Amino acid sequence: MVKRLISANASDLLAMSPQELKQSIKASEGRVVVSENVVISPSWIPDITNSEMARAFGADLILLNAFDVSRPAIQGLEDTSNAIIQTLKRLVGRPIGVNLEPVDQLAEMASDRLAINVGRQATKASYQRANVLGFDFICLTGNPGTGVTNDQLLEALSVAKETFQGLIIAGKMHGAGVNEPVMTPSVARALIQRGADILLVPAVGTVPGFDSEQLRGIVTEAHQHGALVMSAIGSSQESARPELIQQMAIQNKIAGVDLQHIGDAGYSGLAPAENIMALSEAIRGKRHTYSMMARSILR
Numbered sequence: 001m002v003k004r005l006i007s008a009n010a011s012d013l014l015a016m017s018p019q020e021l022k023q024s025i026k027a028s029e030g031r032v033v034v035s036e037n038v039v040i041s042p043s044w045i046p047d048i049t050n051s052e053m054a055r056a057f058g059a060d061l062i063l064l065n066a067f068d069v070s071r072p073a074i075q076g077l078e079d080t081s082n083a084i085i086q087t088l089k090r091l092v093g094r095p096i097g098v099n100l101e102p103v104d105q106l107a108e109m110a111s112d113r114l115a116i117n118v119g120r121q122a123t124k125a126s127y128q129r130a131n132v133l134g135f136d137f138i139c140l141t142g143n144p145g146t147g148v149t150n151d152q153l154l155e156a157l158s159v160a161k162e163t164f165q166g167l168i169i170a171g172k173m174h175g176a177g178v179n180e181p182v183m184t185p186s187v188a189r190a191l192i193q194r195g196a197d198i199l200l201v202p203a204v205g206t207v208p209g210f211d212s213e214q215l216r217g218i219v220t221e222a223h224q225h226g227a228l229v230m231s232a233i234g235s236s237q238e239s240a241r242p243e244l245i246q247q248m249a250i251q252n253k254i255a256g257v258d259l260q261h262i263g264d265a266g267y268s269g270l271a272p273a274e275n276i277m278a279l280s281e282a283i284r285g286k287r288h289t290y291s292m293m294a295r296s297i298l299r
Contacts, residue, residue, distance in 0.1 A: 004028045005060055006288045008059035009299035010093025020166045021095060021136065022114050022197055026228060028251050031284035033292075034230060034261040035059035036099075037274055038269025039074045041065045049076035050270040055092040055297075057273040058280035059288050061140055062088075063097045065264050069129035070119030070164040075269075085134045097137035097169070100126050102156035104178070111177045114145035122156040125165040133204030138169035141200055150187045151179050157194045171200030173234030173261070174207060179298025182207050188218045192225045203231040204255065205248045219256040230259040238263040238271040242278035 002020045003012050004027035015023060025032050035054035051074075051299050053061045067074070072084045079087045085096055100122040119126065122140050130138055140156050142148025143218045148171065157170050170191050172182045181187070191199055204212045214256050231252040234294050237244065249260055262279050266272045280289040 002027070004246055006031050006284060006292065009295065010297040011299060013095055013175060014089055014093065016095075018136070018165070020295060022167055022228065025129070025258055028044075028258075030258055031254065031288060032060050032259040033276065033280050033283070034061045034063055034259050035061040035271065036065050036234070036261060036264045038065045038264045039071050041075065041269040043076040044268040044270050048074065049074055049088065049091065050268065051088055051094075052076070053091050053270060053273055054276055055094055056293060057276040058243055058293050060292060061095050061096065061097065061137070061259070063099065063261070065099050065143070065269070066120065067098050068117050068119035069098065069100075069126050069134070070117070073131060081208040082132055089134070091297075097138035098130060098135050099139050099141055099143070100130070100147050100156075101142050101146050102140055102152040103142075103147050104152035107148070108256060111145055113147050113177060114143070116143070116146055118148055122160065124159050124163050127160050129277075131163075131165050135166055137169060138164055139169040140199065141170070141172055144174065145177035147178060148172065148176040149180060154190055154194055157196060161195045167197045168195070169198040169200050169230060173200060173232035173263070183210060183218070185217060187215070189221060190223055192227050196227055197261065198228045198230050200230050200232055200261070202235075203233045203248050203260070204251045206233055206235040206237055212251055213258070215252065215255040220281075223256070228258040229256070230261050231255075231257040232261040232263065234261070234263040236263070236265040238275060239266045240275075242275055245278045246276045248283035249279050253283050
């Protein structure tokens with residue numbers, strides 16, 4: 001057995017296999033915080049990374065957004081080599097993941113399409129590069145306007161299961177510009193059947209019409225089939241008042257999610273640091289929050 005993530009040292013976390021990390025998350029009983037960070041805009045504090053800031057305020061897993069696996073670069077780091085993710089891991093002592101986007105060129109768009117580099121798209125070549133760079137997990141999802149569909153998510157997931165060596169998160173936290181439901185029980189079931197380790201679903205209170213009853217049903221089915229569930233605040237509400245973040249956090253914990261994600265729409269591609277801490281305190285209290293904030297990455 002492995003240590004639960006909320007009691008693990010950096011050396012424990014970085015030594016875990018993908019399935020050990022998954023079990024460590026599960027053993028933490030809904031008390032894991034994921035912070036999404038944009039890597040292309042200047043960091044909130046220019047001479048350090050947003051990831052370091054997120055870790056300092058209680059983030060357990062770091063998810064990089066807008067990272068191009070073909071041209072690796074992170075604001076606040078001088079390293080642009082294939083060792084860049086290993087460098088970041090040494091600085092934050094946390095598992096690191098990356099968003100890759102299954103763009104559907106035939107998608108019926110509800111808003112203008114945003115074109116993104118091939119190195120940000122969910123392709124076999126990108127998964128191979130993610131392996132080389134040393135990412136612990138990938139998140140198959142879509143940024144606003146990129147045209148990611150649920151059908152393309154399923155196709156991308158099948159290829160990822162054959163190629164990527166780490167954990168795979170899959171789902172949409174908002175529409176990604178596409179005219180379709182963000183998450184339904186049938187989509188969740190299909191993602192589980194294709195082998196997603198963790199389902200990404202909108203946090204209750206972020207997407208119109210997606211309520212706690214729907215989320216609870218998806219969580220129940222996912223857990224019955226060995227998958228975990230991550231709720232995501234990806235609707236810019238991550239920059240709202242801390243009290244709202246805490247209300248949302250409790251509703252999603254009641255529904256049974258295993259991880260809670262907080263997005264990057266704050267200062268310079270990072271949720272306000274106090275909101276990361278507020279989310280953490282809401283789902284696990286000051287004891288575990290302060291423990292993860294204060295625990296040296298040298299342990």
